Amino acid sequence: MSSDTGPAVTVRTSERGAATRIALLEAAREIFITCGYAETGVTDVVARAGASVGSLYHHFSGKADLYLTLFDDFQIRQTQRTRQAIQEARSRGESEPMTLLLAGARAYLDGCLAERELAALFLRGDGPTGFEVVMRERLRQWTRRSAALFEREDALVLVVTGALAAVVQEVTLSEDDERARRIAEEALAYIGRIH
DSSP states (O other): OHHHHHHHHHHHHHHHHHHHHHHHHHHHHHHHHHHOTTTOOHHHHHHHHTOOHHHHHHHOSSHHHHHHHHHHHHHHHHHHHHHHHHHHHHHTTOOOHHHHHHHHHHHHHHHHHHTHHHHHHHHSSOSSTTHHHHHHHHHHHHHHHHHHHHTSOSHHHHHHHHHHHHHHHHHHHOSOHHHHHHHHHHHHHHHHTOO
């Protein structure tokens, strides 16, 4: 009989653990957005999540790990958005590198607008020590992926990805949704003329 109850207990325990992990991330997201990273304490997160400090440290190494996990999860969603947009453009017969890059960039910007509060959190400079290094590395990865679309690494790729990074920041941090969308479209149109 014990062999029959063991797996069921394990499944319930792992489901409970997954639910706790999600609750901790959601709580961290809410508090980081409203109070900022520096002003948020671990006790604030666990109180909002209805969890214990021990459960937080079971799932994460601390506050910085929560922040970095939120960032990684956001970047995964953004990568999925851009890849899907590029695949859709290719399925319509598009093969011109700049057009493909702009399709991906538009999807990335749309994701920033859809998740503006979270995206802005990562751009405000209020993150864990060393996060700026993570952001620089992410930009370098983006530049390498862009270079792969063009099948070359040159100044054009650096200029375009640098311009797009500036557009992402301006659009994400804008408090006016209509202005943000207008800037995004105008910037993409300007960048599209670069060849």
